[in-house]
Amino acid sequence: MIPVRCFSCGKVIANVWEEYRERIKTEPPGKVLDDLGVDKCCCRRMLLSHVEIVDILRRYQ
Amino acid sequence: MKVELLELEGDRIRFLLSGATMAFANGIRRVCMAEVPCLAIDEIALYDNTSVLFDEQIALRIGLVPLKAENLDTFARPEDCECGGQGCPGCRVDFILSVEGPGMVYSRDIHFTDPGVTAAFDNIPLVVLGEGEKLVIEGFATKRIGSDHAKWNSGTLCGYKSLPSIEISGACNGCGKCVKECPRQALIQDEGGRAKATNTLNCSLCKLCIEVCEAGAVKIIPILDSFVMTAESSGEMPAKELVASASQEIRKRAVEFEAKLAELS
Numbered sequence: 001m002i003p004v005r006c007f008s009c010g011k012v013i014a015n016v017w018e019e020y021r022e023r024i025k026t027e028p029p030g031k032v033l034d035d036l037g038v039d040k041c042c043c044r045r046m047l048l049s050h051v052e053i054v055d056i057l058r059r060y061q
Numbered sequence: 062m063k064v065e066l067l068e069l070e071g072d073r074i075r076f077l078l079s080g081a082t083m084a085f086a087n088g089i090r091r092v093c094m095a096e097v098p099c100l101a102i103d104e105i106a107l108y109d110n111t112s113v114l115f116d117e118q119i120a121l122r123i124g125l126v127p128l129k130a131e132n133l134d135t136f137a138r139p140e141d142c143e144c145g146g147q148g149c150p151g152c153r154v155d156f157i158l159s160v161e162g163p164g165m166v167y168s169r170d171i172h173f174t175d176p177g178v179t180a181a182f183d184n185i186p187l188v189v190l191g192e193g194e195k196l197v198i199e200g201f202a203t204k205r206i207g208s209d210h211a212k213w214n215s216g217t218l219c220g221y222k223s224l225p226s227i228e229i230s231g232a233c234n235g236c237g238k239c240v241k242e243c244p245r246q247a248l249i250q251d252e253g254g255r256a257k258a259t260n261t262l263n264c265s266l267c268k269l270c271i272e273v274c275e276a277g278a279v280k281i282i283p284i285l286d287s288f289v290m291t292a293e294s295s296g297e298m299p300a301k302e303l304v305a306s307a308s309q310e311i312r313k314r315a316v317e318f319e320a321k322l323a324e325l326s
Contacts (some may be wrong), residue, residue: 001115004185005295012127012296015168015311039219044127058113058262060189 001052008042020047065276067069067262075299077224077262077289079209086221092307093216095207098138099177099297100128100154100178102171102212105200112162112188112196121156122187124212126168127296128202130154131177136204148201154178156200178202181296215303218293223283225266229259233278239270262289 001018016036023032033044078086102124107116114122114142130136137143137150141190144154155174160166190196207214225246235254247264251257256270256279270279294303 001122001186001188004122007302008293010211011293012125012182012185014185017186018184054189054308056111058189 002050002052003046006043006046011039011040011043013038013043013046017047017050021052029051067289069301072296072300073186073291074293074304075289075291076288077151077266077287077296077306078221078324079224079284081286083223083285083288086290088311089222089290089304089307090219090292091169092310093292093303095216096305096310097215098198098204098206098310099213099215100130100136100204101134101210102126102128102156102200103203103205106115106287107198109195109197111194112166112190114188116129119169119188119198123198123200124210126171126185126187127181128154128296129181130175130180133204133298138205139203150305153201153203155201156199158196160190161194162194163192165189166196183255196292214294215294215297216307217295221288221290222266223265223267224287226263226282226284227261227264228280228282229256229258229303230280232276233274236275238275239279242269243270260266 002014004012004014006013014019016038020029020032020036028046033039033047038047062078065077065079066074067077097164098259105120105123107119110116112117112119116258136154137152139148139152142149144152146152156171158166158171160170165184167187167189168180168185168187171180173179188196188275205213207216228266229321233255235250235255235256237250237254240248240250244267245263246262247258248256248270248324249259264281266283267280268281271281292300292304298306
């Protein structure tokens, strides 16, 4: 699951996660982040480097 | 003291504070970050959790959701409340979260008993539920400040810098190196090729232009009583309100301090 807030600055980033995930399929991630108003490097790395493993783990529930 | 608004956009504000000391500017910054009270979910009771996340992880995620309150002033901090911290409608807002899978649980599924209180963002994914999985949580939110726990931080990015004054002396030979070097585009070349300061507010005082200038014509002096202040709220309140409540908080403390001093003398 995407962390609710940025680890460094505390800005809420989880609210743009689903839109980000959909849009990066067709657009460059940097441009999507600019569009979504995520402009600090600390918040950008939260979304850029996130790997969603909850769906994989759920199979072994 | 003078305040000039430079930029205001929802949860972000930028203003020029002049005629104040650096201690005062830093005071506002610190209060914005850690002393402006707001609501956050404080304690929960999990009745059912068959999701993939542990109870503690869900508790953390729910706690970090920022809450918007229309009537924030009517709530008291638990230790200042008439009930003495026991818990009453004056210092608590109860909520219930009950979802059955399959599907994603969002912050909008948190239902508060007070209609004036809602999650600031309604699409924060909390946990994903599979077929037949259930999540039933009951709990309450309290009003506290950021120095108690980071989930009560009303301001996220708050900072200031001294307003720079960029001076170009007559020694400028019009090489244009400083204009190219400036990462913030604070310098341009005028008709004669000489460097000229254009938007000084953007200058970050990195002094790259001074280093690159062979003629030694560029001078950057921070104006010590003017500050470009930036504040960003985490969503509980608009940035304007954040700075206003920060200054009120400083005033409240100053009054308290004055009363304490009067007691002593």
